[in-house]
């Protein structure tokens with residue numbers, strides 16, 4: 385192979401020829417190594433792929449507003465399961481519940497995809513991104529702390545934080561101005577999670593520590609861009625970008641913050657509880673916080689965590705738990721503002737439980753909030769705040785209809801499409817909490833509704849977040865009525881790692897004059 389460009393010096397020509405030969409060789413070896421994957425992939429429908437770049441052009445220069453709809457369009461056109469080549473990376477999109485169930489429950493697809501390594505740059509190798517062996521041990525260590533019985537111990541913290549939201553938002557009551565609820569709900573959710581995880585009050589709600597919401601809004605678009613741009617998957621190229629520098633700054637700052645929080649917990653723990661593990665089981669002065677199992681693991685002969693591991697896990701939980709819960713709360717209120725009839729029904733339920741009394745919420749009360757739970761679930765169907773996630777196939781995995789997900793492929797699950805599939809939901813574009821009556825749920829495929837993913841690697845915080853959301857919303861709705869000038873069709877969402885609402889979650893606020901008004 386010789387490069388024939390007139391005027392080029394011989395040495396340059398020779399070097400270019402060698403480069404071309406090397407690239408052709410690498411391409412040939414890759415092609416040979418992935419022949420099995422390509423053969424199985426050829427059975428799937430999907431857009432025609434170009435050599436080397438595959439279908440990457442479909443996503444090129446798409447804004448965050450376009451991405452969701454481009455992927456939705458592909459799902460509509462090719463129907464699940466279908467293939468999409470992002471450069472040499474094979475993505476198989478899976479939106480049918482039967483196949484989602486297989487993927488989320490198979491030990492062959494328990495691992496996270498390579499792209500999750502990008503999150504490590506921000507959050508470290510915590511539970512969301514951890515390699516399989518580390519994930520298995522951490523999940524085992526942490527799962528007992530997330531049992532509903534243990535979580536209800538944190539309801540008083542949730543009540544306290546929700547009460548601060550009321551105090552802070554009181555200033556907007558009756559102003560007739562639509563305000564963005566997100567900053568109030570994010571800081572509450574973040575502070576609650578820090579206290580429930582470590583027993584440490586960071587008080588970002590009261591302006592006593594940094595409000596991380598802005599930082600998270602800044603780094604999420606950088607990560608989203610990297611995910612869908614195959615050339616930025618190459619570390620060498622990515623590390624030269626400004627995005628990489630911003631990510632590093634965020635990560636360094638958040639690590640420092642987490643280190644201080646962990647040190648606070650350590651001080652408190654050794655001062656009040658000594659190092660006796662028995663103290664951690666139920667002693668009133670020394671309660672067991674969500675992440676204590678990791679921090680106490682030093683004493684355990686099987687499981688040990690370095691300081692770096694502990695910081696990674698702290699960041700992971702704060703990021704995975706605070707935005708998701710806060711955004712869902714805001715989406716719920718937005719839906720109630722748009723549908724006053726549902727808002728009154730939620731209020732009626734609260735009134736039936738509490739009357740005019742201002743008694744603290746008990747676990748029994750939470751169980752009685754069935755309609756509120758239906759509204760939260762319908763909101764999560766409409767706005768799954770984690771709208772897309774992926775698994776890596778370690779081995780060939782049989783799907784329905786004789787398709788086989790090839791080893792090395794990425795299974796992409798896209799709740800944002802599944803939750804609107806007309807084959808599963810009779811009127812998907814109508815917001816209807818009755819989609820989640822016990823009867824309707826029993827008659828629907830369990831994996832038609834997957835806001836928390838599912839199987840062994842599903843969200844560890846799902847019970848925590850449901851209890852936190854019910855507590856916060858119960859307190860809020862009993863005091864305030866929300867409204868908006870927007871209709872459902874005006875709400876625009878976009879992909880920013882999580883699902884965001886264009887322009888924020890803006891609503892008007894009115895105080896209920898007395899409880900039953």
Ligand code: HEM
Pocket residue numbers: 511512513523577700701704705706708709712768769770773774834835836837840841842843844845846848849
């Ligand atoms: C409305 C609230 C929430 C939603 C919709 C949600 C959704 C999800 C989803 C879809 C996943 C799977 C992600 C993937 O496979 O890439 C996940 C995983 C995870 N979530 Fe949540 N989450 C919520 C709240 C929380 C909370 C409050 C916490 C912490 C207290 C939390 C901690 C985690 C962790 C640690 C994982 C990784 C689990 C593992 O790999 O074993 N999440 N979440």
